[in-house]
Amino acid sequence: MEIDDILASVDHTDISSPESTALDHQLLTRFWVAERSVPELLPWPARLMERMMERVRQQIETIEDLAAASSEPTSSTVNPNATLTLSILQTDLSRSQYLLRSLLRNRLSKLTKHSMHYLLLSSHNPPNPPPASGSSEAKYQTPEDSVPLPDPDNLPRSSPLSPSETTFLYTHQQLLAKHFGSSFLNSFPPQLRRLDDNAGGTSMVQGPDTREAVFVRCLADEVLLLAPPGPGEGDDGEEVYGGTMRMGDVWVVRWEAVKEAWERGDVEVL
Numbered sequence: 068m069e070i071d072d073i074l075a076s077v078d079h080t081d082i083s084s085p086e087s088t089a090l091d092h093q094l095l096t097r098f099w100v101a102e103r104s105v106p107e108l109l110p111w112p113a114r115l116m117e118r119m120m121e122r123v124r125q126q127i128e129t130i131e132d133l134a135a136a137s138s139e140p141t142s143s144t145v146n147p148n149a150t151l152t153l154s155i156l157q158t159d160l161s162r163s164q165y166l167l168r169s170l171l172r173n174r175l176s177k178l179t180k181h182s183m184h185y186l187l188l189s190s191h192n193p194p195n196p197p198p199a200s201g202s203s204e205a206k207y208q209t210p211e212d213s214v215p216l217p218d219p220d221n222l223p224r225s226s227p228l229s230p231s232e233t234t235f236l237y238t239h240q241q242l243l244a245k246h247f248g249s250s251f252l253n254s255f256p257p258q259l260r261r262l263d264d265n266a267g268g269t270s271m272v273q274g275p276d277t278r279e280a281v282f283v284r285c286l287a288d289e290v291l292l293l294a295p296p297g298p299g300e301g302d303d304g305e306e307v308y309g310g311t312m313r314m315g316d317v318w319v320v321r322w323e324a325v326k327e328a329w330e331r332g333d334v335e336v337l
Contacts, residue, residue: 102173281336285314293309
């Protein structure tokens with residue numbers, strides 16, 4: 068009996084078919100590699116994650132049932148392959164759990180590093196504007212006033228977060244703002260207490276550096292690379308031509324130049 072036959076023997080739904088399982092594991096692995104390699108948070112793959120979590124739940128139930136059945140000494144219909152089947156299923160479950168945990172840890176690391184940036188992307192409405200200098204409300208300005216309130220059930224298309232990540236990020240930033248306020252910001256002048264301050268043309272909200280280089284492989288016949296101009300690369304604001312990739316080519320390029328090609332599926336991140 069082959070491993071695929073053992074996995075197929077416990078499948079009960081379409082999402083657990085060997086073809087669907089293999090495809091989803093491939094998609095999850097490629098997304099995990101990309102998430103670890105690129106500098107910014109990738110869009111949350113909601114449908115893929117729903118299928119993977121449902122599959123993990125079914126695998127856990129199957130393993131518990133097999134473990135309970137194999138531990139009954141009075142059973143007259145003991146499956147001679149029960150131990151092997153249980154071991155293979157546990158190994159397959161551990162593989163899925165490792166990918167999911169590593170993926171979520173990478174996303175949490177990016178979220179907490181650029182929390183205000185992603186909160187602004189996930190909010191339809193900007194945070195409350197600062198009160199006029201010298202007004203009665205100005206002296207009560209706190210760092211929490213600059214934290215935007217997103218709606219997890221109605222996220223804008225620009226948001227790469229899942230509803231759960233949005234809720235976590237808002238709570239995290241609120242706690243961080245309160246900590247900063249009680250530690251030092253409340254002793255500053257009211258106009259300097261905001262976490263989204265952009266006085267002097269310099270914004271306190273720092274996003275990821277999309278000019279970082281990534282390794283990519285071309286999956287399409289031809290991919291044209293265009294990137295926003297960098298310092299000294301163009302004064303007219305037009306995109307800079309970065310070359311043309313052919314099928315099978317592996318390049319080191321800026322993420323901002325291949326982001327759209329990756330979203331189309333024309334390249335994969337290595």
